[in-house]
Amino acid sequence: MLRRFEIYTMAEGAAPEKVLQLEEAFRRCGDFIPEMTHSVVGKNLSDVDVDMVWEHGYASPEAYQRYMVHPFHANILDRYLLNDCPERIVGNSPLGDGTLVGYACDGPVYLMHDGTRKVVLFGLEGPDEEQTSFIESLRSLAGSEDGVVLSVVEPNTFGVAWFDGVTPMLPPSQWTHVWELGFESAEAYDAYQKGESALARAEAAGWTGDASGVVRQAVELHYSVKL
Numbered sequence: 001m002l003r004r005f006e007i008y009t010m011a012e013g014a015a016p017e018k019v020l021q022l023e024e025a026f027r028r029c030g031d032f033i034p035e036m037t038h039s040v041v042g043k044n045l046s047d048v049d050v051d052m053v054w055e056h057g058y059a060s061p062e063a064y065q066r067y068m069v070h071p072f073h074a075n076i077l078d079r080y081l082l083n084d085c086p087e088r089i090v091g092n093s094p095l096g097d098g099t100l101v102g103y104a105c106d107g108p109v110y111l112m113h114d115g116t117r118k119v120v121l122f123g124l125e126g127p128d129e130e131q132t133s134f135i136e137s138l139r140s141l142a143g144s145e146d147g148v149v150l151s152v153v154e155p156n157t158f159g160v161a162w163f164d165g166v167t168p169m170l171p172p173s174q175w176t177h178v179w180e181l182g183f184e185s186a187e188a189y190d191a192y193q194k195g196e197s198a199l200a201r202a203e204a205a206g207w208t209g210d211a212s213g214v215v216r217q218a219v220e221l222h223y224s225v226k227l
Contacts, residue, residue, distance in 0.1 A: 004102035011091035032072040035063035042223025103154035118181040123217040147188025
C-alpha cells in the first residue's frame with residue numbers, strides 16, 4: 001500500500017466557505033475515486049503554521065496513478081490548489097517540500113477509526129545504525145505507553161516520487177521519515193506529551209539527548225481522526 005498526506009496552510013483572506021468546500025471535496029474524494037481509501041481531513045492543533053491535513057491511502061502505485069489523472073482530481077481538487085488557478089485558496093507551506101509526504105507499507109498499519117493522530121516529519125542524519133535504533137524506539141511506543149494505539153515510522157518516499165510513486169526524479173526531500181502515532185483520545189495525547197518517557201522528554205527538548213543526535217530537524221502536527 002501507499003500512505004499519503006497532503007498538508008496545507010490556507011492563503012491569507014481565503015473565504016471560510018471555500019475552505020469548507022475544499023474539506024468536503026477531500027472527504028468525498030473516495031466516493032468518486034474508489035482507488036483512494038481511508039480518507040480523513042484533520043484541522044491541525046499544533047503551533048505549526050499549518051491549517052489542514054488530508055490523510056489517505058492507495059492499494060498500489062497503479063491505484064495512485066489513476067487517482068492523479070482522474071477527472072475529479074483535475075476538475076474539483078486542483079481548482080483550490082494549483083498556482084495558476086484563480087480559485088486557489090492555499091498558500092505557501094512553512095514545511096517546504098513537506099506539503100506532500102508519505103510511505104509504502106504492507107497494509108493499512110496506520111488505520112484508526114477515531115482518536116488523535118500525531119504526525120511528525122523528521123529529517124534524520126548520521127550513521128545508519130543510530131538512525132535504525134532511533135526508529136525502533138519510536139515503533140516500540142505502541143502498546144508500551146497508556147493510550148497509544150499505534151506507532152508507525154517509515155522513510156518518506158513521496159518526497160522524491162510523489163507524482164507516480166515509482167520513479168524518483170526529484171531531489172531527495174528534506175524530510176526523510178514520517179512518524180504516525182495514534183492515541184485513543186485527546187487526553188491520552190496530552191498525557192503522553194507531558195509525560196516522562198524518554199521520547200517525550202527528547203521531543204520537549206528539541207530532539208536532543210535520547211534522540212542520539214540523529215534528528216536534524218522535525219515538525220509535529222496533530223489532529224482529531226474520525227472515519
